[in-house]
Structure formats: C-alpha cells, structure tokens
Amino acid sequence: MAGNKPTTIKEIARKLKISPSTVSRALNDHPSIGLVTTMRVKKMAEEMEYEPNQTAIFFKQRKTFTIGVILPKLSEPFFSEAISAIENVAEDKKYTVLLGQSLDDENRELNIIQTFKKHRVDGILISMSKNTGDTDFFELLAKTEIPIVFFDCVPDLPHVHKVYSDLASGMIEAMAAFVDRGHRNIALINGPEGLLASKERAEAFQSALDKYGIPADASSIVNTDLTEQGNEEAMEKICSLPNRPSAVVSFNDFVTLDLIRYAKQRGIVLNQDMFFISYANYPLWKYMDNPPMGSIEQYPDKQAQKAAEILFDCIDKKEYTETPQDVVFPSKLVLK
Numbered sequence: 001m002a003g004n005k006p007t008t009i010k011e012i013a014r015k016l017k018i019s020p021s022t023v024s025r026a027l028n029d030h031p032s033i034g035l036v037t038t039m040r041v042k043k044m045a046e047e048m049e050y051e052p053n054q055t056a057i058f059f060k061q062r063k064t065f066t067i068g069v070i071l072p073k074l075s076e077p078f079f080s081e082a083i084s085a086i087e088n089v090a091e092d093k094k095y096t097v098l099l100g101q102s103l104d105d106e107n108r109e110l111n112i113i114q115t116f117k118k119h120r121v122d123g124i125l126i127s128m129s130k131n132t133g134d135t136d137f138f139e140l141l142a143k144t145e146i147p148i149v150f151f152d153c154v155p156d157l158p159h160v161h162k163v164y165s166d167l168a169s170g171m172i173e174a175m176a177a178f179v180d181r182g183h184r185n186i187a188l189i190n191g192p193e194g195l196l197a198s199k200e201r202a203e204a205f206q207s208a209l210d211k212y213g214i215p216a217d218a219s220s221i222v223n224t225d226l227t228e229q230g231n232e233e234a235m236e237k238i239c240s241l242p243n244r245p246s247a248v249v250s251f252n253d254f255v256t257l258d259l260i261r262y263a264k265q266r267g268i269v270l271n272q273d274m275f276f277i278s279y280a281n282y283p284l285w286k287y288m289d290n291p292p293m294g295s296i297e298q299y300p301d302k303q304a305q306k307a308a309e310i311l312f313d314c315i316d317k318k319e320y321t322e323t324p325q326d327v328v329f330p331s332k333l334v335l336k
Contacts, residue, residue: 007050015044027052066096067311068116070126072104072153076254077282079127082152082304086125089308095122102129104226117144123311125304127152130195130226147314151307152300156196161314163307163327167197167279168204170296170331171249174277175208177294177333178247183275187220187245189234189255198223198251201279205249220245224255231258239266250278253285253295260292281334291336299329 009027013020018037026033026041033041069086071079083099090097098121100112109129116124124146135155138148147161154162178186188205191198202221209216219241224234235258238245250256256278260270268274276292285291310325 007045007048009050012041012044012048012050015048016040063122063315064120065094066098066119066121067308067315068098068100068112068119068121068124070100070102070109070112070116070124072102072127072129074099074101077284078152078280078298078300081300082127085301085304086308089305089312093312095312102132104129104131106132106134117146121146122315123147123149125149125151125307125311128155129153130192130197133194147311149307149311149314151303152298153195153197159324161307161310161324161326163303163310163325164329165298165303165331166328167200167296167298167331168207170279170298170333171201171204172208172211173333174249174294174296175205175212177277177335178275179212179214181275183247184214185220185243185245186214186247186249187222187238187241189231189238189248189250189259190221190223191251191255192225193223201249201251224251226251226255228258231255232262235259235262239263239268245274247275247277247293250276253278253280253282256292256295277333279331285336294333294335297332297334299331302329 009020009023013023016023018041022033022037023041026038027045029038067090069083071083073079074083083097087097098116098119100115102109102112106129109132113124113126126148128150130153132155135157138155138157138160149161149163151163152165154160154164175186186209188201190201205221206216220238222234222237224230238248239262248259250259256276259276263270263274270276270290271293277294277296278292279296279298281295281297285295306327310327
C-alpha cells in the first residue's frame with residue numbers, strides 16, 4: 001500500500017501479469033482458477049496489504065452484513081445473556097451487530113428502528129419496550145423488506161416471527177411450591193397492565209388459584225410500572241391488606257429486590273413472614289445471604305439464539321412474507 005492509498009485488484013494483477021478478473025476470482029476461491037494461481041494471488045494480496053472494498057461488495061450482494069438488535073436495558077443480566085447468544089450466531093454468519101437500548105421508552109425505540117432502517121441493516125431483532133403500545137413500525141419495516149424477529153417481550157400480533165417463554169408453566173410450578181409449603185394467601189405483583197407478559201402472568205396466576213381451590217381476591221393482584229417507586233407502592237398495597245399475604249409472586253427479580261427492601265423496612269422477615277418467587281432467575285441471588293424462595297428461569301440465551309437463527313434464515317432466503325414462526329420455551333421454577 002503506497003502511503004494511505006489502498007491497494008486495488010488492478011495493481012495486484014499488474015504485479016502478477018494476469019487479468020484483474022482472474023485476481024478477483026482467485027481471491028474468492030472460484031473453482032475455475034487453479035490452486036497455484038490462487039495461492040500466488042493471495043500471497044501477493046497479503047504482501048501488498050490488500051483489503052476488499054466492502055462498499056462494493058455490499059452493493060453487489062445487496063447486503064450490509066449488519067443486523068440491528070434493540071433491547072430494553074443492557075444492565076439487566078437477562079439481556080446481557082441474550083446479546084452474547086445473538087453475537088455468537090452473528091459471528092458464525094460473519095455479520096456485525098448494531099446495538100440499541102430503548103430503556104423502555106417507546107419513542108426512543110422508534111428512533112432506533114428508524115436509524116437502523118437508514119443504515120440499511122439486513123434484519124432486526126427486538127425485545128420490545130414494556131411501554132410500547134403502537135406497533136405500526138412493523139408495517140414500516142415490512143414495506144422496506146427488512147425482516148424483524150421479536151423475542152422475550154413480544155407483541156400480540158399473529159403475523160410476526162416471535163420467540164418467547166411460556167410464563168404459565170413457571171407460574172404453575174411457583175404456586176405449587178407455595179401451596180406445598182402451606183401458603184393459601186398468595187399475591188401477585190404484576191407488571192404494567194397493557195403488557196402482554198403481564199396479561200399472561202395474571203391469567204396463569206388465576207388458573208393456579210382455581211387449580212388449588214384458593215378463592216380469587218382482586219386486591220391480591222397489584223400492578224407496578226416497574227419503577228422503584230411503583231414497586232414500593234405496589235408492595236405497600238399488599239402489606240396494607242387486612243389479611244396480609246404470606247407469599248408473593250413478582251413480575252421479575254429486579255422488582256423483587258425493591259419488594260424485599262421495602263419488607264425489611266416494615267420489619268417483615270424474609271422467608272419467615274413472607275416468601276417471594278419471581279421471574280428471570282438472575283445470577284445475583286447467589287450473592288445474597290438470605291435469597292428469596294425461588295425464581296423462574298426464562299432461558300434468555302435460548303430465546304435469543306433461536307430468534308437470531310430465524311432472522312438469518314429470513315435474510316438468507318429473502319422470504320419476508322413466509323409463514324411466521326411462533327417459538328415457545330417453557331419456563332421453569334428454580335428453588336434457591
């Protein structure tokens with residue numbers, strides 16, 4: 001390479017006294033080029049510090065070899081595991097991952113999607129913001145033929161690819177564990193009412209109450225907006241009930257951390273006066289001397305890997321209107 005000027009295929013061809021088309025084919029291991037010529041070309045390319053013109057390659061193949069990934073919060077261990085699984089799949093496909101955090105903000109999420117669209121990513125993976133109510137952006141991407149696959153937090157739409165955890169199976173196991181230990185007064189501190197995952201948790205909770213013959217009480221289900229203040233307010237409602245619950249299923253482990261702190265401030269002894277089971281099974285519990293009773297595993301790595309595989313299948317086939325895949329992983333209670 002002379003100065004900062006990149007080496008070209010024509011310069012390699014001149015050095016070897018062969019045609020530029022032969023050099024191009026040799027660099028791409030074309031079967032019409034003999035092994036000796038291929039080795040000579042690659043050796044000269046290395047000596048001359050040749051680097052392929054990615055822009056030209058992208059233009060020719062009509063791909064950018066990038067995918068966009070949108071997650072609510074990278075600080076959560078759940079999504080750290082998810083992005084690791086996605087990047088492993090992307091690396092095998094020789095793709096680069098562009099990452100955006102919605103921070104559970106619907107407008108921020110839409111801005112990231114529009115940015116990915118401008119950068120012409122080949123596909124998008126998204127775990128939706130818990131505050132997203134408008135899914136019109138999917139139609140926007142469909143018009144540009146950018147495939148999209150949802151995972152974990154997915155929309156209640158029939159015509160999209162989605163991978164998620166069956167929250168009901170873990171809920172049934174959690175309620176069984178409580179009932180087996182003599183609990184009959186059980187509460188649910190759920191997420192935002194408009195969220196599909198909250199609806200699934202509430203339905204599974206009600207189903208478990210029916211299964212064990214426990215009378216339903218509307219006051220035993222409290223919603224939180226998942227903020228620290230919202231979690232504490234939800235816990236206050238539960239603790240203020242005339243017959244305070246002895247067991248609580250909560251939306252996720254981060255909510256439970258706020259609930260435990262609030263309980264301790266009220267003099268409630270964990271795993272004695274009140275027992276907790278939540279969703280996500282974050283590794284943070286192993287660092288606590290007195291962890292909650294259990295947590296429900298949702299397999300973020302498996303969800304993300306499967307979602308990435310579906311996305312790359314769409315990219316490779318270029319069949320954006322193929323029958324949507326709906327993949328469900330059972331959740332499982334892990335006792336601490």
